[in-house]
Amino acid sequence: MEERGGRYAFVRGAPNLHVLWGWLQVGEVxxxxxxxxxxWMTYHPHFSETPRRLNVLYVAADHLVLDGVTTDLPGxxxxxxxxxxxxxxxxxxxxxxxxxxxxxxxxGGGTLGYHGDRRRWSRDGEHAVLRSVGxxxxxxxxxxxxxxxxxxVRGLVERDGGP
Numbered sequence: 001m002e003e004r005g006g007r008y009a010f011v012r013g014a015p016n017l018h019v020l021w022g023w024l025q026v027g028e029v030x031x032x033x034x035x036x037x038x039x040w041m042t043y044h045p046h047f048s049e050t051p052r053r054l055n056v057l058y059v060a061a062d063h064l065v066l067d068g069v070t071t072d073l074p075g076x077x078x079x080x081x082x083x084x085x086x087x088x089x090x091x092x093x094x095x096x097x098x099x100x101x102x103x104x105x106x107x108g109g110g111t112l113g114y115h116g117d118r119r120r121w122s123r124d125g126e127h128a129v130l131r132s133v134g135x136x137x138x139x140x141x142x143x144x145x146x147x148x149x150x151x152x153v154r155g156l157v158e159r160d161g162g163p
Contacts, residue, residue, distance in 0.1 A: 018095040018132070020086040022078040023157060027061030064157065066150035073157050083160045088132075090124075096132050103148045104128040113140040 001008045030037060032046040032055035041047065046055035061075030079086050090099035105128040106118055112130070115121075120131045132139075143149025 016095050017087055017089040018098065019082065020079060020088065020156070022076065023064075023153065023161070024058065024076040025061045025064050026058045027075055028059040030057045030059060031055075032057060064153070066154055067147055071154070073154070073161070077157070077161050079156075079160045081160075085156055086160050090129055096134070098130045098132055099124065100128045100130060101148070101152060102126050102128050103146065104130070111142045113138075113142070115139070 001014075002011050003009075030041065032044070034042055034047055037047060041057060044057060046057055063075050064071045064073040088098040088100065089095045090097045093099075102123070102125075104112060105121055105123060106116070114133050114135055115130060120133070122129045141149065
């Protein structure tokens with residue numbers, strides 16, 4: 001992507017990769033209801049006058065909580081530049097094939113939303129390989145008590161999350 005005239009556009013010939021854009025740890029869930037929402041939220045499209053269905057907004061936590069400990073890291077942010085650590089696409093594959101830490105494998109630790117079908121998963125040495133579903137962009141990683149999830153997130157945010 002590149003910015004052209006204040007808008008983002010695809011770059012012809014750019015690598016076809018699936019890359020993490022940012023992170024958000026949910027601090028609050030707000031039902032999109034104009035009558036009860038704080039005024040700073042009502043600009044959001046989910047607060048349109050004619051909602052078609054129940055909409056909610058996920059408001060970021062002030063700081064990341066990892067392994068039950070509040071960190072000094074922001075609860076949400078954008079990775080300011082590309083780095084190999086935030087690229088999910090497996091080398092030499094299309095963007096729908098991801099190479100992840102091995103503990104992502106379903107019998108490991110984290111559980112990735114929409115990816116419960118084990119036929120989508122395989123192993124490649126220390127890594128888990130996933131043929132990701134085409135649905136949406138908000139896959140939720142539920143790590144439970146697995147410290148590897150917190151360690152991985154902390155590493156990404158500290159290395160690649162900017163100031």
